[in-house]
Amino acid sequence: VWPHLGLAYVGTVAKRCGYDVVLHDEWIQGQTSMEKLVGEGDVVGLSLVTTGIERGVELARSAKALGASYVIAGNDSAAFRDQQLLELPDAPIDAVFTSNSVVAVASFLRSIAMTSIEGLRIPHVAIRGHAYRLSNEPNSLAWQKENYRADDFFMVPDLSVFDRPYWELVWSAYRSQFGHKHRDAGSLRNAVALLSHGCGRAAVGDACRYCSIGGVANFAMPDKNYIERTLDAYALFGISVFFNAADSAIEQLELADALAQRGPVPSLVLYGRAQVITSRTLARWQDAASERLLINCGMDSGDDSLLQKAVQKAANTRGSRLEENRRALRAIRDAGEKFHLHYSVIFGSPGETTDSCERTLALIDESIDVLRHKQQLDIVESDRWWLNFGAACAEIFRSYDYADTLAQSVGRSISRADWKREFALHADALVVPASCQEAWYRHFTDISLDIADEYIEKVKRRMSNVPGAIIGRNFAFRKPSP
Ligand code: B12
Ligand code: SF4
16 A cells, blocks of 8 residues: 655656656556566666565566666665675676665666766675675674765655556555545545654664664654655645654654644654653654554564563663553553554564463553554554564574574574574575575474464454454555455
């Protein structure tokens, strides 16, 4: 139901650099034949997240076969696999963008009109022989932070780079799934906006162990002028529901104040960490949206020890992360019916047992109790532990010591031979193979993937009885019912 802002950004930059731009969002518009989109001499850009990276390579190959002069790739998964993409034997991809920098996209598109790609040295653009090896491990986060300015991220997009049918499809899908959560479903128009950037947790030096969001440590707030101009551009499109793509905007209180001063947006979706979802913070957000404010938060588990040691939900270990989750539920209830919650839990953190899974179910029951009265609990997402390249936990692919220490910390062990066969051999895969995912559960948890899936189903069943809730992955794109 959410349109692809990254594509709109890249499309806007390309248009401003003088290119004719054609965008296609497979996630929303479905697959189409490359012949319709690609011609001789074109520059073809692919936006790749983990779930679509292999498909992206296939598309890159057909673009080259159709005569594309360059095929380039960006977005979070490409950023973490730049070397692997660039070293594919038949070289279908020529450059990988390893950051959210629009300055890098513009420099690249201007330069290739004049110079050959081999000589290009643009910060955050990897070419063959010059990979960046981005990762969310602590040292790399510090490095990421030093290498950006606010200009790299903030650019008012030209929303008309997507055609009208695209927008109509997105809006009707949103209305079909979230309409009941609004006063006037028929007029809703939703869009993703970049009103701030990054996560305060990662900005202090390290990320949650599973976090695979590229550029997450760059915590940045734009100036008021940018917010004004962005909201004007969205108002021209009649956008009434804003999804701020920043990873933990809830702690960007200056943004709350700026929105309140400018006059609230009708409806706002924000990411937030439980640690900072307090009554005081929510009071600051009260006037940023007039009708509805949905907070999307990774609560992850109902077991404090997993939150502290396995997920590593905060750099400091003082206090209780579970109490922070529980306090956030009450803060949202007390802030009133404008505030809603969407949160996620994981079954399969290091050290997970059926007891800890039960504690997560208990947290879910508590959240239903606390928030059902005014239908403030919109979505509880439940997932497996997703072993992803780029995340801090992906160090198990490269370091036996890391893998062994992690296994020992949960009372288990892993032999060097098992580690080699099950993880090290796959360190350069494009996506983490299913066998590694299964080995993760075997070596680092006390549950199996099947048990994780059973708990995921239990969460869905619980949520299906919650009035007004949206179930499963329905909140991702699904064509509207006629
Ligand atoms: C909004 C959002 C969504 C929305 C909108 C979809 C979308 N495609 O944008 C919804 C809710 C639908 C969604 C769905 C999914 N998402 Co999502 N989503 C985000 C989120 C929060 C913000 C993205 C955003 O708009 N950023 C702002 C824009 C301006 O930046 P951007 O998209 O990154 O694009 C910039 C650069 O990456 C680069 N770039 C991007 N593409 C390209 C292409 C070229 C050619 C070039 C040159 C540059 C370039 O330039 C842009 C300019 O700044 C990110 C987390 C994050 N904060 O980044 C996760 C994130 C991208 N999503 C993620 C995932 C996994 C998914 C799903 C697979 C979830 C699922 N299992 O269903 C689906 C897949 C959808 C898809 N095919 O893209 C992961 C990707 C992980 C990874 N490392 O691969 C992220 C990082 C979050 C996470 N870790 O869980 N998502
Ligand atoms: S709170 Fe979210 S965005 Fe921040 S480091 Fe953790 S998973 Fe990443």
